[in-house]
Amino acid sequence: MATEIILPRVDMAMEIGSVARWAVKNGDAVKTGDLVFEMNTDKSVMEVEATASGTIAGIAVDEGVEMPVGAVLAYILAAGETDLTSNIAAPAPSLTTPDKAPEQTDSTSNHRAVEHAVASSADDENQFRATPLARQLAREAGIKIATVQGTGPLSRIEAGDVKRELSVKESSKGDAGQSPIKMRRWLTETKRRGAIMLVHGFGSNGATWEALGGALARNGFDVYAPDLAGHGDTAINADNFDAVVSSLENAFTLVGYDRFHLVGHSMGAAAVVLAASRNRQRITRLTLLAPFGVGPEIDSEFIAGIAHANKPEAIAELLQLLTVRSVPYSSKQLLAITKELGRGRLTTLASQLVNDGKQAIDIRAELANLPFPVDVVFGIADKIIPWYHAANLPHRVAARFVADAGHMLHVDELPVLTVLLAEHLAD
Amino acid sequence: MLDKPKDVIDQVRELTYAEAIREAIGQAMEADPTVFILGEDIGTYGGAFGVTGDLIHRFGAERVIDTPIAELGIAGAAVGAALTGMRPILELQFSDFVTLAAEQIVNQAAKIRFMFGGKASVPLVVRMPSGSGTGAAAQHSQSLEAWFGHIPGLKVVQPSTPYDAKGLLLAAIDDPNPVLFFEHKLLYKMKGPVPIEPYRIPIGQAFVRRAGTDVTIVGTSIMAVRALAAAERLAAQGIEAEIIDLRSIRPMDTETIFRSVRKTSRLIVVYEGVKTLGVGAEISAAVAESDAFDFLDAPIIRLGGQEVPLPYNPVLEKAAVPQEDDIVAAALNLLRKDRR
Numbered sequence: 001m002a003t004e005i006i007l008p009r010v011d012m013a014m015e016i017g018s019v020a021r022w023a024v025k026n027g028d029a030v031k032t033g034d035l036v037f038e039m040n041t042d043k044s045v046m047e048v049e050a051t052a053s054g055t056i057a058g059i060a061v062d063e064g065v066e067m068p069v070g071a072v073l074a075y076i077l078a079a080g081e082t083d084l085t086s087n088i089a090a091p092a093p094s095l096t097t098p099d100k101a102p103e104q105t106d107s108t109s110n111h112r113a114v115e116h117a118v119a120s121s122a123d124d125e126n127q128f129r130a131t132p133l134a135r136q137l138a139r140e141a142g143i144k145i146a147t148v149q150g151t152g153p154l155s156r157i158e159a160g161d162v163k164r165e166l167s168v169k170e171s172s173k174g175d176a177g178q179s180p181i182k183m184r185r186w187l188t189e190t191k192r193r194g195a196i197m198l199v200h201g202f203g204s205n206g207a208t209w210e211a212l213g214g215a216l217a218r219n220g221f222d223v224y225a226p227d228l229a230g231h232g233d234t235a236i237n238a239d240n241f242d243a244v245v246s247s248l249e250n251a252f253t254l255v256g257y258d259r260f261h262l263v264g265h266s267m268g269a270a271a272v273v274l275a276a277s278r279n280r281q282r283i284t285r286l287t288l289l290a291p292f293g294v295g296p297e298i299d300s301e302f303i304a305g306i307a308h309a310n311k312p313e314a315i316a317e318l319l320q321l322l323t324v325r326s327v328p329y330s331s332k333q334l335l336a337i338t339k340e341l342g343r344g345r346l347t348t349l350a351s352q353l354v355n356d357g358k359q360a361i362d363i364r365a366e367l368a369n370l371p372f373p374v375d376v377v378f379g380i381a382d383k384i385i386p387w388y389h390a391a392n393l394p395h396r397v398a399a400r401f402v403a404d405a406g407h408m409l410h411v412d413e414l415p416v417l418t419v420l421l422a423e424h425l426a427d
Numbered sequence: 428m429l430d431k432p433k434d435v436i437d438q439v440r441e442l443t444y445a446e447a448i449r450e451a452i453g454q455a456m457e458a459d460p461t462v463f464i465l466g467e468d469i470g471t472y473g474g475a476f477g478v479t480g481d482l483i484h485r486f487g488a489e490r491v492i493d494t495p496i497a498e499l500g501i502a503g504a505a506v507g508a509a510l511t512g513m514r515p516i517l518e519l520q521f522s523d524f525v526t527l528a529a530e531q532i533v534n535q536a537a538k539i540r541f542m543f544g545g546k547a548s549v550p551l552v553v554r555m556p557s558g559s560g561t562g563a564a565a566q567h568s569q570s571l572e573a574w575f576g577h578i579p580g581l582k583v584v585q586p587s588t589p590y591d592a593k594g595l596l597l598a599a600i601d602d603p604n605p606v607l608f609f610e611h612k613l614l615y616k617m618k619g620p621v622p623i624e625p626y627r628i629p630i631g632q633a634f635v636r637r638a639g640t641d642v643t644i645v646g647t648s649i650m651a652v653r654a655l656a657a658a659e660r661l662a663a664q665g666i667e668a669e670i671i672d673l674r675s676i677r678p679m680d681t682e683t684i685f686r687s688v689r690k691t692s693r694l695i696v697v698y699e700g701v702k703t704l705g706v707g708a709e710i711s712a713a714v715a716e717s718d719a720f721d722f723l724d725a726p727i728i729r730l731g732g733q734e735v736p737l738p739y740n741p742v743l744e745k746a747a748v749p750q751e752d753d754i755v756a757a758a759l760n761l762l763r764k765d766r767r
Contacts (some may be wrong), residue, residue: 133692133724152725152763159692159724 003052003076004141005036009069010046017041019067023209024056030076030378040064054078113340130157137162141187142195142222142256180231181251182206184225186217193220194284194425195257199248201266202307202353203346208265212410215418219277221425226251228271230345234408236347241271241361248275252282261425265289266385266407267353269376270363277366281374287425289409289417290382291352293363295389300357302384307339307350322408324381368394375424379405379412428446438623445478445615448554451596452479453514454625455487457550459514462600465492465501466518466554475520476556476615502528502553504633506536509551514600522555522609523568524613525575527756536605536754537580551605552596554703558611558649558699559748568744570700572647575607576677582606583677589619591674594628601627611649632680635687639669642693645684645710647673650697650749657754666762676706685719695757699748702731705746728757 007017020038024030030050039046054076061073128146130138134157138145141162148165150157166187184206196216198209205223213223229247230238238244248271262283264272269291276283292298302321309315312334317336319329327339355406367374374397378387384407390399400420405412441452453464463486469479483491494501498519503514519525524742525532536549559568577585582600584606586592592610599606635756636651637658644654651672658668669687673680688694694714696707707729714720714727730749 131692132721136721326597 002057002078002081004072004091005048005050005056005076006073007039007067007069007071007073008025008048010041011043014041014069016066016068019061019063022059024059026056026059026074028056030053030054030056033249038421042230050076052076052078054081062423085353117135128157129154131159133159135167141166142192143254147153147254154230170410173251179245180235181254182227183254184209184213184227185249186213186223186225188217188220188222191220192222195222195224195255195260196421196425197221197251197255197260197262198225199262199264199272200228200231201290202303202350203231203341204265204268207232208408209218209410211414212417215414216421216425219422221422222257224251224255226254228268230349232340236267237345240352241349244349245271246272248272249279252279255282258282259284261285261287261421262419263287263289264291267292269293273363273366277370280371283372285372287368287421287424288374288376290378290385290407291376291389292359292385293361293364294367294376295386295392296358297386297389298354298357298359299384300354303350303354306341307346308344312338321383322406324379324404325412328413341361363378364392364394367397373424374398375400375420377409377417377420379407379409381405381412382407386408396425429634440623441618442589442593442621444586444589444592444617444619445476445480447593447619447621448478448610449480449482450598450621450632451593451625453482453485455514455516455522455600456490456599457480458625459600459682460725461512462514462516463490463492463508464516465494465505467494467496467501467520469493470486474518474542476612478554478556478610478615479518498524498527503532503535505551505553506531506549507743509605512548514550514552514562516552516554516600518551518562519555519588521563523555523566523569525553525607526555527554528593529574532581532605532607533578534573537578542581548603549605549651550600550603552599552602552608553605554596554608554610556612556615557609558613559611559737559740559744560613560649560737561611561745563728564739568733568737570609570698570720571675572607572609573698573700573709575640576706578677580604581677582675583609584630584675585609585611586664586674587611587614587619587646587648587651587672589621589630591634591672593673594626595630597625598627598630600663602630606630609648613649613656614652617652627750628673628674630678632675633671633673633680633683635669635683635745636672639667639670639672639691641666642761643669643671643684643687643691644693644695644697644754644758645671645673645695647676647706648699650699653749653751654697654754657751657758659754660751661752661758664759666758668758669743679709679713681713681717684714685717688714688719689722692722693761694723695728697729697730697749697754701734702729703734705729705731709730725761728759728761729732730754 006089018040020040022037023035031053032050034050035047037048039048057075057077059074061067119418130145135145136158140404146227148157148161151161152158200206200208209225215223222305229232229236229243236247239256252356259282262272262276268289270293276286305318315337376397378390380387380403393399402413410417447607468475469758470483470491470633473480508515536551540548558570572583584595586595599608636655646654659671661668669691671687696710698706711727730753733747735747737747
């Protein structure tokens with residue numbers, strides 16, 4: 001939908017202002033928060049940011065032209081919207097004549113084009129009708145109301161729609177049916193203390209966090225757990241590790257919080273570090289569980305076995321390597337895992353992660369440069385990635401060790417991990 | 428009902444709405460010699476709807492005064508009497524005729540306390556049979572309460588049960604200010620429990636006739652009765668409606684409405700007066716302005732009278748004001764049970 005860029009009122013007395021400098025031109029792509037223009041007011045120069053993401057179009061006012069507060073200066077077109085960049089909007093009546101008058105093209109037809117854009121923007125708004133209660137619930141739960149499918153009259157989003165969205169834990173349909181990333185959510189029903197994203201390891205998926213996610217939600221956190229590319233119900237394939245990382249970055253956009261705590265397990269920890277280093281403004285803290293990418297050793301047969309698994313019996317054996325505790329898997333669970341892994345989606349990725357029996361990815365350079373606290377937790381009884389990789393960590397990363405825990409720390413020592421994360425999050 | 432005073436609960440018997448009103452008048456006249464009633468055909472004839480009945484025999488023609496058919500004149504007499512310290516009850520044969528008396532009520536009774544700096548007051552009650560459903564046609568069937576609800580200085584009461592009729596009328600007679608008391612013609616024969624002793628229901632307090640979780644239905648007078656009947660039918664379909672009987676539209680107990688809307692998230696307002704610019708608009712706007720707005724999960728629905736003079740034809744007359752079926756249909760539509 002086309003979003004108007006208007007001349008904002010920045011203090012009570014302000015009636016007019018002007019663009020001091022455009023930071024964008026027609027056709028430029030902007031993201032929410034990007035600088036769009038600098039504005040002259042009586043008192044100062046202010047920066048004005050984009051209120052939506054899209055493409056700049058219809059810049060109607062030259063720099064230095066005084067305009068009334070609220071005047072539409074340009075538009076941000078959403079993806080797929082009619083390209084208006086060839087149509088320069090007829091400028092709104094200015095209050096002063098600039099040294100150089102803005103060149104007017106065929107104002108009648110162009111004006112109509114912009115009006116059309118505005119009209120269709122109003123139509124698009126109708127796609128996001130929402131009741132006051134629905135808006136309130138979405139606001140409180142930290143989800144974007146526009147991502148909820150409305151089932152009311154005129155496709156109005158009602159409270160029930162939001163609640164349905166909130167209760168979606170197992171269905172990727174909850175992600176507005178648009179994102180190819182499947183996201184599980186455990187939303188707290190108590191006083192909200194913050195948000196956390198849990199990122200699974202190789203061959204796993206977001207379901208691995210069922211117990212921890214629920215525990216953290218009960219401790220007051222909204223918990224998100226994506227299925228990474230090549231894993232679970234996320235349709236994107238992962239032919240290389242970059243695809244995994246970019247699917248994680250994609251998952252960040254589904255979190256209704258500006259900033260959140262990020263937790264990664266094993267390969268997920270490596271993805272977390274790379275994704276976080278590119279999205280620093282969104283992350284408050286990292287916790288890495290048995291991270292991949294900080295040392296050479298790894299049980300390469302395990303990785304290969306998972307990547308090429310096709311028999312429930314073989315998988316059952318491999319899974320037992322992950323934990324100290326003997327975890328009983330039902331034959332139904334094993335069949336589901338076999339079916340999932342049997343698709344062979346991970347074979348290429350496995351060959352990129354492990355080369356010649358050694359870990360082929362190193363995240364330590366990125367890890368050393370992250371601007372927020374990072375904690376690493378190892379299980380002393382980890383059979384996949386050894387705990388002594390902690391010695392390879394950059395000095396500013398804190399390492400912790402849990403006795404009697406294997407690679408799946410969140411399975412072996414759920415209470416310890418819950419307390420640890422709740423403490424980190426409370427910081 | 429839950430709001431019955433405990434000490435009188437044992438002395439309750441069934442009365443009609445009309446009998447409850449008569450009992451309130453009689454008890455007020457017994458207790459206070461300044462209370463009297465005047466109106467057309469209220470003496471020997473016993474009132475156009477038989478409400479005053481035998482009061483003339485109990486209190487005599489000096490306190491139960493038959494007047495000429497001259498609403499402006501008798502309203503002026505009532506206002507004047509009130510100014511001298513009496514507590515008159517004025518009965519108008521049909522509430523439609525209040526239009527003739529409006530000068531005395533709107534320009535005099537409502538204003539005097541304010542214009543005399545509180546040194547004078549008008550403790551007047553104007554009782555009026557109102558509403559449609561009796562085949563009395565366009566000039567004898569209207570619901571004009573919203574007219575008077577618009578006037579600061581007046582109170583406007585609309586009881587829906589015999590119990591409320593007595594308690595609200597005694598409160599109205601006690602009130603030092605003019606109170607317009609709209610009785611519904613179709614309710615006069617309604618029976619209900621009424622305590623023998625005098626009791627008063629504070630004017631301006633709504634009553635939740637039925638608790639519910641899915642939709643709030645606000646009404647007064649016979650619309651509260653219809654809403655309650657509709658609620659029972661809705662319950663059979665799994666919809667729990669909360670029924671709020673406002674009892675008075677001025678002052679209006681908006682807090683009770685807000686509290687309910689915060690709970691149910693849906694609001695239907697039902698009133699017999701013409702829909703446009705009516706009581707429902709006031710209630711809807713009050714909710715929209717309040718913090719209860721954030722709890723709405725659907726547009727507010729107003730069920731009001733059609734934009735026509737009330738027809739004589741009984742089928743059309745019925746169709747011209749909200750009926751039980753309309754309330755049920757509106758609630759089903761609001762909760763969309765009929766479409767799923």
